[in-house]
Amino acid sequence: MNEEDIKHILDKYKAGSASDEEIALLESWYLQFNLPEPEVLNEQERMEAFNRVGTHLNINPKVKVRKIFWPGVAAAAILLIVFLAGLMLFNNPSGADKQMAQRDVAPGGNNAFLTLNDGKKIDLSSAENGELAKQSGIKVTKLANGQLVYEISALASQPATSNAAIAYNTIETPRGGTYMVILPDGSKVWLNAASSLRYPTVFEKNKQRKVQLNGEAYFEVTHNKLSPFLVETNRQTVEVLGTHFNVNTYTDEQAVRTTLLEGSVKVNAGSSHLLIKPGEQSVLTGNKLTAMPVDVEDIVAWKNGLFQFSDENLESVMRKISRWYDVDIEYADEHIKQIPLTGIITHFTNISKVLRMLELTKQVHFKIEGRKIIVSK
Incomplete structure (x- = not known):
């Protein structure tokens, strides 16, 4: 398969006639070289993209390219081999491939359940877009893009009295589901599959903002120096003021991992405490906390x-x-x-x-x- 064949696939992508298999392979190919999206390329830009790929195939030592699957072989060359071999495989599947496809399993999607403070459970995958519930001045809305948003009235945003009970909601994703929720303080949380997050419907002014996590989630926390944000798990607590980070606390993993993308976080596990920097990951194994550099994109x-x-x-x-x-x-x-x-x-x-x-x-x-x-x- 030569350059003209690849150009043909790109033309199909631009025209909207590429198959699912071709689109998936193109997306992976483009991701590796940080190329612009195919649909915005004109002919000159497309040729420049091929020139960039050609540069990588010449194994320019100044260019850092990720290896694909096989160690010890030129990274970009392997990428192109995987792209072309995968395309040929999908266009000409073997008997075993056809048999596997016949027993196929569809990917997961935007699926979750929301449990309100009164115990009512809402299936977010089937719920209509718009207002889902009102709780003591809090309006819960499902947006068309699948996000869950909490809007606080002026009354609800006032400091709670000592006798007022704090209401909690829980959002949980099944295996094969992810979901994104915007908390009452504006913080954004993406839940991975088989995960849950418990949180108050109102964060009290100038007090800690506490949430409880099981599974894995990515957080973009709204900055508030007077109200630290705490993510509690069964083994550790992550404390932040405002930052972007990922917490993986799946029980079938060997360690609890907290990865920082922006800002700074403090990880507390029993008597152990660790402050990590962007690009670092804390690893909790047993009672031991350590930090290590990681590829945050992974x-x-x-x-x-x-x-x-x-x-x-x-x-x-x-x-x-x-x-x-x-x-x-x-x-x-x-x-x-x-x-x-x-x-x-x-x-x-x-x-x-x-x-x-x-x-x-x-x-x-x-x-x-x-x-x-x-x-x-």
Whole structure:
């Protein structure tokens, strides 16, 4: 497949006639080279994009490009190989590929449940857009883009009396669901699959803003130096004033991880305390807190609709796939769990396509049986 073939696919994308498989592959390809979106490219810009790809293929040592799947091989070359091989695979699927597709599992989506203070439970995936509830001067609204917003009246924003009970809501995502909520103080929270967040419907003036998290969430906290924002989990507390960070506290992970993108946060776990900087991640294993530098893009890729991993072992990658597609994972060969993988794959495609891209490593094979994925060598 030559440059003209790739240009043909880009033309199809621009015309809106590209298949789902071609779109997914193009998105991954463009992400690797930080190229502009295909639909905004004119002919000259498109050729400049190919020149940039050509520069990478010449292995310019000044250009940092992510490797895809196979270590020890030129990164950009491997990227193009994966792109072209994947396209050929999708256009000419083998018998095994066709069988896998017939047993396919659709991706997750914008799904969550909201439990109000009075115990009423609302399915946000099926609820109509608009006002969902009113609670003591608080209006809860579902927007057309799937966001949940809390609006506070002037009365509700007044300091609560000592006898006033604080009302709490809980938003929880199932396996295969994500959701975004704008809290009463304007802070934004993205919940990953199989997660929950409990929070007050009003944050009291000049007091700590406390929320409780299970699972994983990305936070963009509204700055308020008089009211620290606390994220409590079953093993630690993250304290901030206003910042962007990700907390992963899934119980099936070996450690609790807090990753900072902007600002600063203090992580408290028992008698251990740690202040981390942007680009760092705190790791809580047992009672021990440590900090390490990380690629933050890998950590928050889920929020942007991607599986993204750098030298991450297969078992960890499959846990993410399990949560997003709501499937169980079974290993026919335990020794393959530690195989390192590096790559980017879109969230918004059926599981068979994700698994087939992983199979291009030639190190792993998958079989779909209902909602169970069997992994073998």
